[in-house]
Amino acid sequence: MSKNGYINLTKMPQILDEKSIKKAFQPISTRVVSSTPGRLRLRVAHSHRQSEQMEKIANALQAHPNINQVRTNVQNGSIVINHDGKDSLKDVLATLRDLGIIFGDITLGKSEAAAEVSNAVVDLNKRVRQATNNAVDLRFLFPLGLGMFSIRQLVTRGLQLEIIPWYVLAWYAFDSFIKLHATSQVQSTKEP
Numbered sequence: 651m652s653k654n655g656y657i658n659l660t661k662m663p664q665i666l667d668e669k670s671i672k673k674a675f676q677p678i679s680t681r682v683v684s685s686t687p688g689r690l691r692l693r694v695a696h697s698h699r700q701s702e703q704m705e706k707i708a709n710a711l712q713a714h715p716n717i718n719q720v721r722t723n724v725q726n727g728s729i730v731i732n733h734d735g736k737d738s739l740k741d742v743l744a745t746l747r748d749l750g751i752i753f754g755d756i757t758l759g760k761s762e763a764a765a766e767v768s769n770a771v772v773d774l775n776k777r778v779r780q781a782t783n784n785a786v787d788l789r790f791l792f793p794l795g796l797g798m799f800s801i802r803q804l805v806t807r808g809l810q811l812e813i814i815p816w817y818v819l820a821w822y823a824f825d826s827f828i829k830l831h832a833t834s835q836v837q838s839t840k841e842p
Contacts, residue, residue: 677750677751677752678694678695678698678703678707678749678750678751678752679694679695679697679698679752680692680693680694680695680729680746680751680752680753681693681753682753683728685739687735688732688733688734688735689730689731689732689733690730690731690733690739690742691728691729691730691731692728692729692730692731692746692751693726693727693728694727694728694729695727696727698727699724699725699727700724701724704722704724704727704729705722707722707729707749707751708720708721708722708729710745710749711729711731711742711745711746711749714733714741714742714745716733716734716738716741716742717731717732717733717734717738717742717745718732718733718734719731719732720732771788774788775787775788775789778791789827789830789831790827792826792830793822793823793824793826793827793830794823795823796819796820796822796823796826797819797820797823797824799819800816800817800818800819800820800822800823801816803815803816803819804816
């Protein structure tokens, strides 16, 4: 391999190919969902929600002496880390950075305006649930409001086909109710 003290690089065996180098050093985008003393919850970006990748992160975190438990949920992209307390949080965050995890707002695929509107609706929904002691939420109130508006249109305007017909509003009420509740049933069956 060596000729006149120089190494011929064309004949050296190729140890790593370019794809594996890019894959090994690709940062993992996450967002801190909640941080309380002794508990840290992260949300992993959609592009990194593979079970192998999240299991690798969990195993590396389990080896940390200040971490008591790590739970992952691949469908939601959630990683919950139980650690010793406030003092160990800095060590846990340093370990996460060493694993290639970067922290930020992971609104991948959404504009900032869409993310803000989505966050506002989620916040409003929480407030409605709290105000009604978890009796109703926006997923119930929105279709109910459309349904009531369709009945009002039918009573006041009759079967007019101008403006917004009552049956269109009735369909929107029914359709939104089914769609909003179908997604909650799928999520509730997947989560323990």
